[in-house]
Amino acid sequence: MSARDEILAAVRGAVATARRPVEVPPLDRPEREGDVDLFAARVADYRATVVRCPPEGVAAAIAAALPERATVVVPDGMPYAVPGAVPDAGLSSAELDATTAVVTTATVAIATTGTIVLSHGAGEGRRVLTLVPDVHVCVVRADQVVDDVPAAVRRLDPARPTTWISGPSATSDIELSRVEGVHGPRTLHVVLVGPADGTPPGAVS
Amino acid sequence: MSRTFVGMPPFPTAARAALADTQLRANLAHATTTIRAKRAAVVAELDDWEALRLRAAAIKDDVLLHLDEHLVRLEESLTARGAVVHWARTAEEASEVVAQVARAHGVDEVVKVKSMATQEVELNEHLAAQGISAWETDLAELIVQLGDDLPSHILVPAIHRNRAEIRAIFEREMARVGRPAPADLTDDPVRLAEAARLHLREKFLRAKVGVSGANFAVADSGTLVVVESEGNGRMCLTLPEVLVSVVGIEKVVPTWTELDVFLTLLPRSSTGERMNPYTSTWSGVTPGDGPQEVHVVLLDNGRTRALADEVGRQALRCIRCSACLNVCPVYERTGGHAYGSVYPGPIGAILNPLLKGVGHDEQTDSLPYASSLCGACFEACPVRIDIPSVLVDLRAQVVDAHRSGVPKPEALAMRAAAAAFGSGGRLAAAEQASGLAGRALDALSSLTRRGRRAGGRRLVGRLPGPGAAWTDARDLPVPPRESFRAWWKRTDGGTR
Ligand code: SF4
Numbered sequence: 017m018s019a020r021d022e023i024l025a026a027v028r029g030a031v032a033t034a035r036r037p038v039e040v041p042p043l044d045r046p047e048r049e050g051d052v053d054l055f056a057a058r059v060a061d062y063r064a065t066v067v068r069c070p071p072e073g074v075a076a077a078i079a080a081a082l083p084e085r086a087t088v089v090v091p092d093g094m095p096y097a098v099p100g101a102v103p104d105a106g107l108s109s110a111e112l113d114a115t116t117a118v119v120t121t122a123t124v125a126i127a128t129t130g131t132i133v134l135s136h137g138a139g140e141g142r143r144v145l146t147l148v149p150d151v152h153v154c155v156v157r158a159d160q161v162v163d164d165v166p167a168a169v170r171r172l173d174p175a176r177p178t179t180w181i182s183g184p185s186a187t188s189d190i191e192l193s194r195v196e197g198v199h200g201p202r203t204l205h206v207v208l209v210g211p212a213d214g215t216p217p218g219a220v221s
Numbered sequence: 222m223s224r225t226f227v228g229m230p231p232f233p234t235a236a237r238a239a240l241a242d243t244q245l246r247a248n249l250a251h252a253t254t255t256i257r258a259k260r261a262a263v264v265a266e267l268d269d270w271e272a273l274r275l276r277a278a279a280i281k282d283d284v285l286l287h288l289d290e291h292l293v294r295l296e297e298s299l300t301a302r303g304a305v306v307h308w309a310r311t312a313e314e315a316s317e318v319v320a321q322v323a324r325a326h327g328v329d330e331v332v333k334v335k336s337m338a339t340q341e342v343e344l345n346e347h348l349a350a351q352g353i354s355a356w357e358t359d360l361a362e363l364i365v366q367l368g369d370d371l372p373s374h375i376l377v378p379a380i381h382r383n384r385a386e387i388r389a390i391f392e393r394e395m396a397r398v399g400r401p402a403p404a405d406l407t408d409d410p411v412r413l414a415e416a417a418r419l420h421l422r423e424k425f426l427r428a429k430v431g432v433s434g435a436n437f438a439v440a441d442s443g444t445l446v447v448v449e450s451e452g453n454g455r456m457c458l459t460l461p462e463v464l465v466s467v468v469g470i471e472k473v474v475p476t477w478t479e480l481d482v483f484l485t486l487l488p489r490s491s492t493g494e495r496m497n498p499y500t501s502t503w504s505g506v507t508p509g510d511g512p513q514e515v516h517v518v519l520l521d522n523g524r525t526r527a528l529a530d531e532v533g534r535q536a537l538r539c540i541r542c543s544a545c546l547n548v549c550p551v552y553e554r555t556g557g558h559a560y561g562s563v564y565p566g567p568i569g570a571i572l573n574p575l576l577k578g579v580g581h582d583e584q585t586d587s588l589p590y591a592s593s594l595c596g597a598c599f600e601a602c603p604v605r606i607d608i609p610s611v612l613v614d615l616r617a618q619v620v621d622a623h624r625s626g627v628p629k630p631e632a633l634a635m636r637a638a639a640a641a642f643g644s645g646g647r648l649a650a651a652e653q654a655s656g657l658a659g660r661a662l663d664a665l666s667s668l669t670r671r672g673r674r675a676g677g678r679r680l681v682g683r684l685p686g687p688g689a690a691w692t693d694a695r696d697l698p699v700p701p702r703e704s705f706r707a708w709w710k711r712t713d714g715g716t717r
Contacts (some may be wrong), residue, residue, distance in 0.1 A: 018308070019307075019308040019309060019310045019314060020296075020308040022310055023292075023308055023310060023470065023519070023521045023525060024289050024292065024293070026521065026525035026526075026528075026529075027288045027289040027292070027470070027525055027528060028289050029525075029529065030525050030526075030528035030529035030534075031285070031286050031287075031288065031289075031528060031529075034286060034531065034534070035286050035287070036286065038279055038282045038283035038286060039279065040276065040279040040280050040283055041272065041275055041276050041279060042276075043273075043276060043481055043482060044269070044272060045269065058495065062498075109425075109426050109460055110426060113422070113426060126496070128266075128495065129495040129496035130495065130496070131496045136507075136510060142509065142510040142511070143455070143458075143459045143501075143510055143511055144459050144460060144510075144511070147452065147455050147456065147459055147460075164485070165481060165484050165485045165496070166481030166482070166485065169477065169478065169480050169481045169484065170478070170481070172477075174439060174441070174442035174444045174477035174502070174504060175302070175442060175444075175504050176504075176507075177501070177502065177503040177504070177507050177510060177511065178500075178501070178502045178503075179455065179499065179500070179501055180484075180496070180499065180500035180501075180502075181498070181499060182494070182495070182496035182497065182498050182499075183498055184498070185450065185451050185452035185498050185499065186450055186451070186498050187360045187361075187414055187450055187451045188377065188450075188492070189359075189360040189361035189364070189377055189379055190360070190379075190384055190387055190410040190413055190414070191248070191251075191383055191384055191410065192251065192252050192255050192256075192377070192380075193410045195410050195411050195413075195414040197414070197418075198360060198414050198417065198418055198450075198451040198452055198453065199358075199418060199421065199422070199425075199451050199452035199453045199455070199456050200451070200452030200455060200498070200499060201452075
């Protein structure tokens with residue numbers, strides 16, 4: 017018998033007399049709007065930087081977030097102008113390693129956990145793009161902020177690769193003292209594009 | 222290469238050695254206390270925690286009872302998404318798949334994300350025997366690997382090492398296997414992490430083959446999920462041209478939607494964070510993005526044996542969060558090494574015997590006794606695994622496996638305890654019986670030499686006859702002459 021058939025037969029034998037319908041309780045949570053202020057506060061909790069701005073302030077906010085004289089890459093389909101940035105034309109990992117920063121958008125953001133989720137389509141780019149450069153500037157629209165993890169799960173397509181980012185990479189492996197930045201980008205800037213509600217550009221929450 | 226757990230002494234012997242190591246005890250106490258407090262704080266933020274646990278447990282139970290159907294569906298989805306699916310009955314078969322893939326690509330090294338399944342199958346040792354180096358990329362695993370050491374905690378495997386030791390290991394070992402540690406390295410954790418970043422980046426950028434496990438595998442969509450902190454997982458899942466993921470068959474969830482509860486429970490239970498820094502999901506091959514050759518190894522290695530165990534089956538719900546380790550009074554004092562397995566702590570005490578079967582080696586058979594049955598693990602477990610009940614049942618199995626002929630009183634007692642705690646009615650009946658025994662033993666205790674009072678309660682010294690071995694290492698309190706229930710009834714709650 018093949019390994020496959022043997023394992024499946026063993027599974028069937030193991031549960032043969034135990035099979036019964038199991039009632040799985042649904043997730044019973046009221047649908048709440050994503051609280052944009054909470055999102056900003058929770059991102060800041062992870063020691064990432066959050067800058068809020070109205071739609072017309074995005075370019076300035078991105079420019080302010082980038083280190084001086086940084087080499088910057090942007091993915092295809094980036095809706096915001098990033099002066100001086102190189103478009104990703106299939107850069108090698110080594111070339112990305114020599115690039116300082118990347119600017120992308122996101123698919124969804126989670127208020128209660130301060131998470132941004134990329135599904136790596138237009139404006140978000142290949143996974144490696146937001147991994148190898150040391151600075152990641154991510155532009156999130158307020159209308160992309162959902163309340164919790166389950167709401168984000170519902171919005172995402174399981175066929176797409178996704179990357180859930182909650183603050184910069186971190187480790188607590190050495191005597192449990194938290195160190196930001198091991199392998200992923202050590203700096204994460206979130207540019208939160210508000211509804212045009214008069215939040216002044218560059219206001220840090 | 223890291224050492225293996227093969228040939229570890231049984232728990233009591235190993236625990237005695239660990240208890241004598243005061244540095245280890247201090248590190249462990251600090252770590253478990255810190256994580257416990259963080260976990261409690263983020264769990265308290267959610268007012269439906271218990272509902273989430275019930276949902277998660279039910280999802281897993283449903284999957285386990287129909288695991289064959291889910292596995293077939295997972296295989297279909299993965300294949301449709303361009304992944305190659307392999308099935309491995311044993312540790313050797315799983316390791317050999319990885320070795321074959323590496324050989325097919327002519328590489329002598331692979332980069333690895335920390336994964337319990339690959340540690341369980343001793344992949345690194347298997348690859349090393351064929352001249353293939355497996356580089357651990359998780360900081361703690363790197364410390365363990367470079368220090369030629371064993372992991373001591375699921376989540377923070379180097380919890381037994383302090384910063385000075387880590388610095389010494391880096392300075393001594395890094396140059397031997399790649400980029401050396403910076404000359405001016407200090408024992409500041411920031412500098413140590415930086416040294417690891419530089420050392421490993423070189424390896425990530427040149428690696429052709431990556432190896433991972435998976436926290437979850439979605440049957441419907443063929444999506445695998447890896448939850449991590451440092452970004453080494455993302456590196457291994459994204460940069461190499463070829464990816465092999467070794468996934469235990471119990472990791473299946475039916476659809477993407479069920480991740481709602483697991484991605485909520487896991488980080489809060491595990492590191493005590495609202496969310497871990499990075500979670501990656503992928504389904505087979507994504508053209509133009511990440512590895513273009515993807516293999517998935519579905520691993521049994523004892524899981525179907527555990528599945529057949531009526532009481533123990535629930536252990537396969539485990540999502541490896543390590544919450545049970547951090548609340549365990551035994552683990553806090555002995556650390557992970559004493560359990561002699563990649564799965565330490567309360568979950569290890571039940572999972573190892575369930576996967577391997579009892580009655581074959583003393584080490585495994587000693588594990589169900591590595592507990593005070595206090596129940597803290599059950600309360601902490603996000604998928605509600607009733608570890609104490611499984612422990613009690615396994616103790617009975619261990620005893621059964623060692624006897625020929627009549628069951629030992631110890632086995633009967635454990636079986637009876639398991640049965641009694643399962644139902645209130647039976648508990649009441651058992652208490653009556655124990656009241657009888659109590660009166661008999663009370664009389665006995667005045668006859669045996671060690672009979673004495675402790676905390677006002679009489680103790681039976683050495684039991685005569687077949688119970689003697691049981692009381693060799695234990696003081697057996699004399700059961701009260703009257704059970705609490707009986708007393709309550711007689712006195713109407715103490716009012717008479
Ligand atoms: S048994 Fe429960 S608490 Fe322990 S590691 Fe598994 S899921 Fe976590």
